[in-house]
Every structure is written in C-alpha cells, then in structure tokens.
Amino acid sequence: MRFTINGRDVEAEFDLRTSLLDLLREHLHLTGSKKGCNQGACGACTVLVDGERINSCLALAVQYQGRSILTVEGLSAGGELHPLQRAFVEHDGFQCGYCTPGQLCSAIGMAGEVDRGIPSVLTADLSRETVVLDYDELRERMSGNLCRCGAYNGIVAAITETFGAEATR
Amino acid sequence: MNPFSYERPETVPDAVRLAAASARARYLGGGTNLVDLMRETVERPDALVDVTGLSQGIEARGDGGLVIGAGVRNTAVAADRAVRTRFPVLSRAILAGASGQIRNMATVGGNIMQRTRCTYFYDDAARCNKRAPGAGCDAVDGFNRIHAVLGASPACVATHPSDMCVALAALDAVVHLDGPVGRRSIPLTDLHRLPGDRPDIETELAPGELITAVELPPLAFAARSTYRKVRDRASYAFALVSVGAAIDVQDGMVRDVRLALGGVAHKPWRAWKAEAALRGGPATEASFRHAAETELADAAPLSHNAFKIDLAVRTVTAVLSELTGAAA
Numbered sequence: 001m002r003f004t005i006n007g008r009d010v011e012a013e014f015d016l017r018t019s020l021l022d023l024l025r026e027h028l029h030l031t032g033s034k035k036g037c038n039q040g041a042c043g044a045c046t047v048l049v050d051g052e053r054i055n056s057c058l059a060l061a062v063q064y065q066g067r068s069i070l071t072v073e074g075l076s077a078g079g080e081l082h083p084l085q086r087a088f089v090e091h092d093g094f095q096c097g098y099c100t101p102g103q104l105c106s107a108i109g110m111a112g113e114v115d116r117g118i119p120s121v122l123t124a125d126l127s128r129e130t131v132v133l134d135y136d137e138l139r140e141r142m143s144g145n146l147c148r149c150g151a152y153n154g155i156v157a158a159i160t161e162t163f164g165a166e167a168t169r
Numbered sequence: 170m171n172p173f174s175y176e177r178p179e180t181v182p183d184a185v186r187l188a189a190a191s192a193r194a195r196y197l198g199g200g201t202n203l204v205d206l207m208r209e210t211v212e213r214p215d216a217l218v219d220v221t222g223l224s225q226g227i228e229a230r231g232d233g234g235l236v237i238g239a240g241v242r243n244t245a246v247a248a249d250r251a252v253r254t255r256f257p258v259l260s261r262a263i264l265a266g267a268s269g270q271i272r273n274m275a276t277v278g279g280n281i282m283q284r285t286r287c288t289y290f291y292d293d294a295a296r297c298n299k300r301a302p303g304a305g306c307d308a309v310d311g312f313n314r315i316h317a318v319l320g321a322s323p324a325c326v327a328t329h330p331s332d333m334c335v336a337l338a339a340l341d342a343v344v345h346l347d348g349p350v351g352r353r354s355i356p357l358t359d360l361h362r363l364p365g366d367r368p369d370i371e372t373e374l375a376p377g378e379l380i381t382a383v384e385l386p387p388l389a390f391a392a393r394s395t396y397r398k399v400r401d402r403a404s405y406a407f408a409l410v411s412v413g414a415a416i417d418v419q420d421g422m423v424r425d426v427r428l429a430l431g432g433v434a435h436k437p438w439r440a441w442k443a444e445a446a447l448r449g450g451p452a453t454e455a456s457f458r459h460a461a462e463t464e465l466a467d468a469a470p471l472s473h474n475a476f477k478i479d480l481a482v483r484t485v486t487a488v489l490s491e492l493t494g495a496a497a
Contacts, residue, residue: 017170019204039205046270052244055270058201062175063219110269118248121264121404126253143404144268 001065005030006074012061020064021045021056024071032072032101036146043145046102046109047071053109055144072101075108084108087158095149103145103155110141111163132165170207177219181347181381184218189349189377191216196379198279199242201271206284209291211300221276224381227251233387239278239345239380243267243333246277256385258394258413262336265398268405278380281334281344281360284371285327285435286407287316298324299368314473315409318481319434319465325368326471328432329361330407335431336396338439339413340385348378357383361436368435390417390425397488398431399480408432410480412488418452426489430464433481440464443485452493454486461485 003010005028012027021038024030024047036044038057045057048070075082084104087093094100114131122140123131131137138159139152147155161167178184188194194216197203206212224238229251237246246252247263263272266280289295289308296305308316308326316326334357342357360372374380394415400406411431417424426447428440443464450456461482468478489495 016173016175038208040201040268040271043268043270052273053270054274055201055268058199058204058271058274060175060197060200060204060217063177063197063200063221106270109273113244113269116248118244119253119260119264121261121398123264126257126260140404141269144270 001062003065004068006070014061016060016062018061019057020047020059020061020069023061024056024069030071030073033105034098034101036098036102041146042099042102043106044099044102046106046145048105048109051109051112053106070105072104075104082108084158084162087161088155091154091157091161092151093154093158094147094151099145099147099149103142103147106142106145107159107163110159113141114163133160133163134165135160138164171210171213171215173207173214174216175219176216177222179222181223181379184220184223185348185377185379187216188218188379192376194218194377196220196278196282198240198276198282199271199274200279201267201275202279202283206291210293211291220278220379224278229255230387233389235385237277237383237385239276239382241277243272243275243277243280244269246333247272254392256336256340256388256391256394258339258391258396258415259333259336259385261396262332262411262413265396265408265411266332277333277383280331281337281357281380281383282372283331286330287327288312290327299327299364299371302367302369309471312473313471315407315432316471316474317434318468318470318474318477319430319438320363321435321469322364322366322368324366325364325435327364327368327435329434329436331437332396332398332408332411332431334361334437335411335429336413337383337385338437339394339415339427339429340388340391341427343384343386344380345382345384346374346378347381348375350375352381354384357437358439364435371435388415388427391415391427393492394427395488395492397484397491399484410477410484412481412484414485414488414492416447416452416489416492418493421452423447423450423452423456428464428485428489430481430485433468433477440485442466447489452489452495454490454495457489457495458482458486
C-alpha cells in the first residue's frame with residue numbers, strides 16, 4: 001500500500017488491523033507522533049492528512065492509502081523549525097514534551113480550519129464568513145489535545161503568536 | 170482486535186452486496202467509534218466495508234430543505250453555508266460534540282450509528298446486556314451518574330451519545346436507507362430503539378442496510394434554532410443533558426416548536442409532550458418551564474442521576490427563553 005508521508009512516497013505492507021499511528025511509529029519508525037490514550041481522548045497522535053488534523057490512533061491505516069500525511073517530523077524545512085515550533089520553545093509550550101507533536105499538528109490543522117471560516121461551538125454568529133481566533137476560540141478549538149503537565153498557558157501563547165487574531169500569516 | 174477483511178467499494182449497490190456476504194460484516198465510516206470498539210473486542214466484525222467514499226455532498230433544495238450524504242464528514246456539515254443559515258441547531262449540535270480531529274474523521278452515517286459510552290458497556294469485566302445479551306446490567310445499581318432518566322428498562326440504562334442526532338430528531342429528519350431488499354426511508358425519531366429487554370438491538374435497521382443520506386424537510390422557523398449542551402467540562406465531553414430547539418413565536422404566542430433532548434435516554438429524545446404543551450400557549454418562561462416539567466414527568470432517576478431531571482427542565486427553559494427573548 002502506498003502513502004505520501006512528509007512529502008516522500010512510501011510503500012508498506014502491514015496487517016489490516018494496523019492503525020495509522022502504529023504504521024507511522026512501528027513500521028516507518030516515525031516515532032514523533034505519540035500514543036497516549038490510544039482511544040481518541042488525548043490528541044497526542046494528531047497528524048495532518050491532506051492538511052486536515054485527525055487522530056491517527058483511531059484511523060485504520062488501510063483507509064488512508066494514497067493520502068498525503070504530515071507528521072511532526074515533516075514540519076521543519078531546510079533545517080529551520082516551523083514558526084510554531086519556535087514559538088513553543090519561546091513560550092515554554094511544554095514540560096515533558098509528550099503531547100507536543102500532537103499539539104503542533106493540531107494547531108496547524110486548526111489554523112487551516114480558521115482560515116476556511118469553519119465555525120466552532122463558541123462562534124456567536126454562524127452567518128459570518130470569517131472567524132477571529134481569539135483566546136476563547138483558540139482554547140475551544142484545541143480541546144482535543146490534552147497536556148498533563150499543564151503547559152496550557154504556554155501552548156496558548158505560542159499558538160496565539162503564530163496564528164492568533166493579532167498574528168500576520 | 171480480531172482479524173477482518175477490508176473492501177472499499179465505489180458504489181452503494183457494491184457496498185450492500187459486499188456487506189451481505191457475511192452476517193458479521195460492518196460498514197466502516199471514519200472509524201472513530203468502531204475501531205475503538207474493535208480494539209476492545211466489544212465489536213468483532215469479520216469484514217469491514219469502507220463506505221467513506223460513498224454518499225457525498227449536501228444538496229440545498231429550493232424548497233428550503235436539505236439532503237446530506239451519509240458519507241459527509243461532521244466538520245463539513247457544520248461548516249456548510251445552507252446548514253448554518255437554515256438549520257443552525259444542526260451546526261451547533263455537531264460543533265458541541267467530540268474534538269476538531271474527530272469531527273474531521275466522523276461521517277454523518279457513523280455519527281447516527283455510534284454506540285453508547287456507558288463505561289460498563291466498554292468494560293468486559295462488567296455485566297452488560299447490550300454487549301452480552303442476558304448477562305445482566307452493572308450500571309443499574311452501579312455508578313450511573315451519566316445514565317438515562319427517560320425510557321430506560323431494567324435491562325439497560327445507557328444513553329445515546331450523539332449531539333448531532335438530537336438536532337436531527339428536533340428537525341424531523343428522515344434517514345434514507347439502501348439494503349438487500351431495496352431502498353426505504355425512516356424518520357430519525359423511529360430509527361433508534363428504546364432498550365426494552367433487547368438493548369443489544371439499537372436501531373430498526375435490517376441486517377445489511379446502509380444509511381445513504383439524511384433529509385431535512387423545510388422548516389422556515391428553524392433559522393432561529395439553537396443547541397445547548399451541559400457537560401462536566403467546558404469542551405470535549407459527552408452531554409449530561411443537551412437541548413436542541415427551534416421555536417416560532419408571533420404576538421407573544423407559540424405558533425410552533427421543535428424540541429429534543431440528549432444525554433437522557435437510549436435514543437435522541439424528541440420532546441413531543443412538551444411541544445404539545447407549548448403550541449398555542451404564551452411564550453413565557455413559566456410556560457416553558459411547565460412544558461419541560463410535563464416532558465420530564467415520567468422520568469425515573471437512578472441512584473446517581475436524579476440531578477439530570479432538574480437539569481433538563483432548567484436547560485429546556487433556558488434555551489427556549491434565549492430563543493424567544495422571554496424574560497428570565
């Protein structure tokens with residue numbers, strides 16, 4: 001089965017029961033994406049598929065044949081960290097770091113959703129075409145990613161600096 | 170996880186034919202519930218028929234109705250311009266559920282067919298009539314704070330977890346099916362069953378039947394509709410109680426209303442009694458409260474969930490007051 005992972009074409013054979021997360025970690029040795037709860041509750045396994053964030057632990061790999069998958073290993077370019085990665089360092093957006101790859105991929109996917117005008121449960125006026133990523137919207141939209149160290153303030157600061165209402169993208 | 174075969178058919182007839190080949194075949198949508206249940210061996214299909222490529226698109230009909238393909242992802246439904254303007258209760262219900270990641274994966278059909286989050290259902294060390302018919306129920310006398318207060322039975326007190334289905338129940342949604350004996354349609358409110366003595370049979374779907382679309386009939390006053398969800402944390406939790414509502418008020422009187430509750434029963438709970446009590450009456454907080462109390466009159470609390478009855482009454486009252494601007 002063929003996939004495009006971090007821009008590279010990859011061919012892999014595996015048991016049909018394999019999750020996308022286990023394909024990445026155990027078969028392709030891309031161990032950046034983390035297995036926290038393995039049931040879609042923590043978000044540590046979040047990756048981007050054709051630009052959209054998903055929980056790779058709940059995804060059967062076979063369903064994602066032919067798709068373009070981006071993991072934390074694919075965020076940097078030319079030896080330079082992604083601006084969001086730099087902001088996480090700057091703002092102490094982690095302590096142990098286990099949730100960080102999922103937080104990064106989730107935030108990048110979330111920013112795309114905001115750019116496309118996708119509302120959240122907090123969006124007051126559903127008829128508006130655009131979304132303003134303020135503090136409450138950001139926290140709501142990132143609620144699928146848990147951080148048990150409690151680095152949320154730093155995470156919110158890093159995402160706000162990179163993608164927030166005041167950031168220039 | 171038990172072994173299974175996997176097919177990704179390109180047409181609905183092919184999907185139906187493939188699923189008919191095994192009594193233990195299951196249709197696979199985004200997998201956010203089924204894959205988890207397979208990992209816990211609560212579900213043990215021997216064949217998965219991936220229907221995520223089928224039944225796409227949202228058709229905004231000229232009469233004000235909508236037809237939503239069963240394969241459309243939850244995010245796409247919530248973000249759809251016609252859904253947001255004609256049926257905001259549906260957008261808000263979907264956005265109140267799960268996380269951004271899961272909404273990107275989950276399909277409309279899969280959301281409807283998701284199974285209860287009763288912790289005893291997931292725990293194979295516990296007795297559960299839904300997982301193992303006849304085994305008994307450890308929730309009835311267990312830690313049942315999240316369980317049902319309406320329509321439950323001695324065999325099962327689980328709740329249906331969907332937010333989306335609460336909106337669909339309020340909006341008179343019709344579910345289109347295709348299957349081995351052909352096509353048919355069924356109101357969403359008739360699709361899920363109360364538990365009775367067979368809580369393992371959760372819907373009226375015949376073996377091998379596939380949900381292909383959900384149709385929302387025109388309802389002009391649903392342009393003023395909303396959804397409120399009460400839960401243990403501000404985001405990313407299942408409902409303790411939720412309310413989907415649309416109401417049409419003229420000259421201070423209720424001309425028409427649609428009302429449904431989540432988190433309180435084995436199925437999305439259409440509040441028929443409350444609606445009947447409201448129609449033709451004054452649009453006041455007192456009448457909203459009276460209607461909610463009428464709906465909850467038959468509620469039967471368990472040892473840990475009596476709070477849900479008051480919570481449901483208050484949430485219905487608050488949502489209708491919000492929609493109508495009635496004095497609190």
